[in-house]
Amino acid sequence: MSDAAGPDSVPVADVMEASRGMLQKQLYAIATTPTNGLATVFAHMEAHLAFQVELERKGIMFAAGPIWTDDEQSWRGEGLVIIRAASRQEAAAIAAEDPMHKAGARSFTVRPWMVNEGSLTVRxxxxxxxFSIS
Incomplete structure (x- = not known):
């Protein structure tokens, strides 16, 4: 969608300058979607979760989990995985190693995501x- 007041996109450097002083932590968001129903997703769930835990153990995983339907009552097999990587290409290579993706149970997309705002509270x-996290 074009904005009459400005361009459809701006260089990353402009965003970095505008948010100077904020966290500017580069992460990568992996959106994962079933390719052939939930039966194949569940068939690879144990290996997938073991892979995720290993990413967590290695310090690669930032956060991950299922994405519910908009009414928050069901799950269609979608997930979101946020990882630390040196580049989008490295993030895609990590995602490709997920047993869920290797088996073709899910497909994925990778988008660079810069974290600027937010907070994390550990009690x-x-x-x-x-302990609790909020």
């Missing part, structure tokens, strides 16, 4: 030996 209750 540790010593007396209960529990």
């Amino acid at each position: 540790l209750d010593f007396s209960k030996g529990k």
Whole structure:
């Protein structure tokens, strides 16, 4: 969609300059979608989750999980994976190694994502030996 007041896109350098002083953490968002129904997704779920946990262990994984339908009542097999990588090409190579993608149960797209704003709160209750993240 074109904006009459300006261009459809601007160089990344302009965005970086406009957000100078913010986090500017480059991550990569992998959107994953079933290719042939949920049966094939579930057939590869255990290997997929083991792969995800390994990415987490190596410090590659930032966050991941299923994407619910808009009414928040069901799941159509879609997921979102946010990873740390040196480039989009490296992120795509990591995504291609996911057993879910290798088996053809899901397809994926990779988009560079720069984190500027937000917060993360970790609460540790010593007396209960529990923590929460919000």
